[in-house]
Amino acid sequence: MIARMSHEPARASAIADLMRAGRENSRLSMVFRYAVADRLGLTVSDLECLDHLADVGSATAGQVAERTNLTTGAVTSMLRRLQQAGWVTAERDPADRRRVIVTLRAERAAELEQPYERFAGRAKQLIEGYSVDDLRLLVRHFDHLQALYLAELDRLRGGDTA
DSSP, rough: OOHHHHHHHHHHHHHHHHHHHHHHHHHHHHHHHHHHHHHHHHHHHHHHHHHEEEEEEEEHHHHHHHHHHHOOOHHHHHHHHHHHTTSEEEETTTEEEEEEEEOOOOHHHHHHHGGGHHHHHHHHHHHHHHHHHHHHHHHHHHHHHHHHHHHHHHHHHTTTOO
16 A cells, blocks of 8 residues: 555656646647648648548548538538539439438549658657557557547537536
């Protein structure tokens, strides 16, 4: 018990450092996303939509709305703008004509990836020095954070302010 108590200030300090580092990482990530979007002549919501489509191939307008946390009306306007700019195609779902299937245009994918290339290369160099156990810890950490974010988004979308 005494040994544990002697570690409590060190643990509290380490937790505070981790939380501070996480907030700064989140802030810089958002600043970076805004800069990438600006470089491509897009909004951050546009970029989130295109990144999602690059990951999944195609999605319905409803899935894009959920992913970007936008209303269906805002997504409709965004998709129309992205389609006119040549970023996406939007086709009626043959199985359900009420749904629209949105796809990133293959010829624009490289343009979307270009602003990330230098960062991705440097991030790869950074993690080269991590052990397999370190990498697994980081994956678990990010998986847990994603679950927390999704739970909080559900709570916020539901109007729960507690």
